[in-house]
Amino acid sequence: MxxxxxxxxxxxxxxxxxxxxxxxxxxxxxxxxxxxxxxxxxxxxxxxxxxxxxxxxxxxxxxxxxxxxxxxxxxxxxxxxxxxxxxxxxxxxxxxxxxxxxxxxxxxxxxxxxxxxxxxxISSLFIIDPAYTLPLLIGVLVFLWRPTRLRPLAISAVLSTAYIGWSVAAQQMVAERVEPILAERNVNEAPKLVQPMPFSTLLWRVTVLGPNERLEIVTGFLDGDQAPRVEVFDRDQTLARAAHQLPEGQRLAWFTRDFLAYHNASDELRATDIRLGLPGAHPFTFVLARQQNGEWQPLRSERTPRPSIQDDMLSTLWRRITGDVSVLCLARLDTQTSTGEC
Structure with a gap:
């Protein structure tokens, strides 16, 4: 956190x-x-x-x-x-x-x-979640004001701990919600990551690693009867195999359980941690090798600059959390499509 x-x-x-x-x-x-x-x-x-x-x-x-x-x-x-x-x-x-x-x-x-x-x-909490932090801060501030009262601290500890329990239960409910969709696509046994979207446990992101593609699903508890929508992203297995031959590529795959996207950018083999952030705004991308004479030559890894966040991203995210809009297209990080599909 x-x-x-x-x-x-x-x-x-x-x-x-x-x-x-x-x-x-x-x-x-x-x-x-x-x-x-x-x-x-x-x-x-x-x-x-x-x-x-x-x-x-x-x-x-x-x-x-x-x-x-x-x-x-x-x-x-x-x-x-x-x-x-x-x-x-x-x-x-x-x-x-x-x-x-x-x-x-x-x-x-x-x-x-x-x-x-x-x-x-466990992946049931986003790294910044006001619903977890605010009770603790309120309890601390009350104690600083009146240092003879321990009860506010005890209440805040109970509330924040209960919120962790809720996050684990919510994660399980989301996993059960998307199970029929994954079974229909024959990827219900594929590696899967269920985690909250930024700042809340009301909206969740499910990432599934298929053989040649990656599925992304955003679904929330305020969606009503809206069926979860699936976005599909390509997975380049040729680049993945090349990265797995590199010591730092192996280390990165071990650490992330291979929830990585590999791409060739100007003859550089890059790996992006797709667990953190959102598509188009993933904060961790690493240059692992450079192509020379058709071969990937390992480099001492470097991290590329963090992508900028759209100015309206927070308001867009809030509208999706509250159910004001029913679609959040991760590929473009927007909510508006002519067909309602991504």
């Missing part, structure tokens, strides 16, 4: 554990610990793909954070021995460990079992 959300979650938990003893200082300490795992972004691993796939790696591992929490608790107990070591452990452990656990519910991928396992992504 975004840094504001992680800080708000850490502050909330810090306040619940030690707010009665440390007051506002507990919130500050919890917020700092809650954002600490993301400090790995300052590390340069040597290439764009390495930086991308090793973020949320060791710094988000339970095998790293749990021992770190114990060490920090020991140091803090030495500083303030009147607070029990167990209470300090609860303070540091909750603030640190809930960071990667929350990230697991997003789509990016979090290596909570590093170095023994791959990335885990």
């Amino acid at each position: 975004d840094s504001i959300t992680q800080a708000a979650l850490g502050a909330t938990l810090g306040g619940l554990v030690l707010g009665s003893r440390l007051g506002r200082t507990a919130l500050i300490g919890g917020a700092v610990l809650g954002t600490l795992p993301d400090m790995d972004v300052v590390i340069d691993y040597g290439s764009a793909v390495a930086n991308f796939t090793q973020h949320r790696g060791f710094s988000h591992s339970l095998f790293v954070l749990i021992p770190l929490a114990v060490l920090l608790a020991y140091a803090l107990h030495r500083w303030r021995p009147e607070i029990s070591f167990t209470r300090w452990q609860l303070f540091t452990g909750l603030a640190l460990v809930t960071h990667p656990l929350l990230d697991v519910f997003t789509t990016y991928g979090t290596q909570i079992f590093w170095p023994f396992g791959g990335p885990v992504a």
Whole structure:
């Protein structure tokens, strides 16, 4: 999740554990610990793909954070021995460990079992979701105003946790909604990703990887009886096979479960992470190789500039979330077609 959300979650938990003893200082300490795992972004691993796939790696591992929490608790107990070591452990452990656990519910991928396992992504939350973050922020602000009241923090923690539960249930409902469509196209066993559209769990995007094409479906809970619509995008398997021969291409495919689009741009082999963002506005595209004499020569991967977002994208997205319009064409990122089809 975004840094504001992680800080708000850490502050909330810090306040619940030690707010009665440390007051506002507990919130500050919890917020700092809650954002600490993301400090790995300052590390340069040597290439764009390495930086991308090793973020949320060791710094988000339970095998790293749990021992770190114990060490920090020991140091803090030495500083303030009147607070029990167990209470300090609860303070540091909750603030640190809930960071990667929350990230697991997003789509990016979090290596909570590093170095023994791959990335885990439940994909039921968008990286920025006001419905999750606002209760935490309100609880924190109330406590800052009246630091003797822990109840607002407890209520905000319950509400935000319940929202995570709703997101998982909503994801399952969307998966069941599109199952007949996928079965009709004989791709119900194909790799599938069900995730919320930006900023809400009321509108969802389903991505399915067929043998030679990719299906995209946008469907929401405010669509009424509107049947989900399917958009089809080509998949270039020749370029995919070429990318899979490259070490960084293999690393990228492992990290994304091969939810990638490959294309040749000016004799450059590029791979785009299609899980994140939207078609036409995917933020992560990497140059993996350059073609010379008919052969792909591997490069130290580079990330291409992030595409610009249309000025009216937020209003368009809001109209689709609320059901004001029933079609959002991902290929063009617009809602208006003459036939109502994409």
